Amino acid sequence: MTMRIGVVTFPGSLDDGDAARAARIAGAEAVRLWHGDPDLHGVDAVVLPGGFSYGDYLRCGAIARFAPVMETIVDAARGGLPVLGICNGFQVLCEAHLLPGALTRNQHLHFRNRDQWLKVEATNTAWTNGFTPGQEILIPVKNGEGCYVADPATLDKLEAEGRVIARYIKGNPNGSQRDIAGITNEAGNVVGIMPHPEHAVEALTGPSLDGLGFFTSVLRALAGSSAGGQLAGGQQ
Amino acid sequence: MARVVVDVMLKPEILDPQGQAVANALPRLGVTDVSSVRIGRRIEIEFDGEPDLDRAREIADKLLANPVIEDYQVRVVAAAEVA
Numbered sequence: 001m002t003m004r005i006g007v008v009t010f011p012g013s014l015d016d017g018d019a020a021r022a023a024r025i026a027g028a029e030a031v032r033l034w035h036g037d038p039d040l041h042g043v044d045a046v047v048l049p050g051g052f053s054y055g056d057y058l059r060c061g062a063i064a065r066f067a068p069v070m071e072t073i074v075d076a077a078r079g080g081l082p083v084l085g086i087c088n089g090f091q092v093l094c095e096a097h098l099l100p101g102a103l104t105r106n107q108h109l110h111f112r113n114r115d116q117w118l119k120v121e122a123t124n125t126a127w128t129n130g131f132t133p134g135q136e137i138l139i140p141v142k143n144g145e146g147c148y149v150a151d152p153a154t155l156d157k158l159e160a161e162g163r164v165i166a167r168y169i170k171g172n173p174n175g176s177q178r179d180i181a182g183i184t185n186e187a188g189n190v191v192g193i194m195p196h197p198e199h200a201v202e203a204l205t206g207p208s209l210d211g212l213g214f215f216t217s218v219l220r221a222l223a224g225s226s227a228g229g230q231l232a233g234g235q236q
Numbered sequence: 237m238a239r240v241v242v243d244v245m246l247k248p249e250i251l252d253p254q255g256q257a258v259a260n261a262l263p264r265l266g267v268t269d270v271s272s273v274r275i276g277r278r279i280e281i282e283f284d285g286e287p288d289l290d291r292a293r294e295i296a297d298k299l300l301a302n303p304v305i306e307d308y309q310v311r312v313v314a315a316a317e318v319a
Contacts, residue, residue: 058299058300059302062299062302063299066299094304095302100304101304102302102304102305104246104250104251104305105253105254106253107251107253108253109253109254109257149250149251149304149305150304175251
């Protein structure tokens with residue numbers, strides 16, 4: 001059976017089309033979800049795409065957190081639904097307290113738009129199980145508020161529990177603490193990442209095909225869980 | 237008029253690049269005796285009736301500020317102070 005990956009559109013989402021396309025290229029059915037509709041329409045996983053939800057007025061992701069669809073997604077994520085937040089989606093996940101920490105203005109204040117090397121670290125999550133630990137991947141980064149911050153205790157906890165899923169290498173584009181590019185929750189089903197894997201899924205439009213691994217990973221995790229196993233890295 | 241002012245500031249330990257950029261620009265104005273600038277946000281909330289500080293605090297905590305990185309202060313502004 002074809003897995004269904006939901007992609008949320010908030011007012012101001014930019015990369016929802018690309019995220020849906022990446023899901024299709026990975027072999028899933030992409031289901032468009034609307035911010036004002038709390039129904040998840042039976043999807044097997046959800047992507048919160050990049051962009052500027054609600055114009056990023058107030059603070060990135062702060063208003064999206066209270067969208068009707070998010071109330072449902074927060075509950076479902078706590079119940080084990082795989083959720084991937086990319087860029088603005090990562091900001092929304094932090095504001096929704098599904099992931100710790102916060103994303104702040106890039107330290108140099110400049111918007112950064114470039115192809116970025118990452119080192120994948122945690123491969124026991126729903127969205128990264130297709131990578132090998134230490135694998136270096138190239139995917140685009142484009143953000144103005146991508147600097148990951150958390151208090152030292154939280155950072156130590158993330159490191160100790162192996163919850164940093166990817167780190168910037170060959171340059172840190174925004175000043176993120178400890179070069180963190182992406183993290184996961186304790187159960188491994190919720191992942192936030194600042195760079196854009198959905199922009200690196202085919203040779204014509206991306207610098208590599210490395211981003212596809214996130215979308216094929218979740219299909220593998222879902223296939224595993226429907227076969228009676230638990231989500232990769234999951235404790236549900 | 238029942239107005240509550242919420243002041244939101246980045247926590248002291250969080251780098252404020254915007255404030256830093258302003259501080260770095262001050263010497264161009266001939267200002268050389270400022271060691272630090274921090275930039276925050278002032279939000280004014282008007283209640284229909286009596287100002288409700290508890291509700292204002294809840295609004296600030298849930299929406300106006302991100303307590304992970306920001307501190308906030310909530311206070312009622314006297315009618316005479318309202319511009």
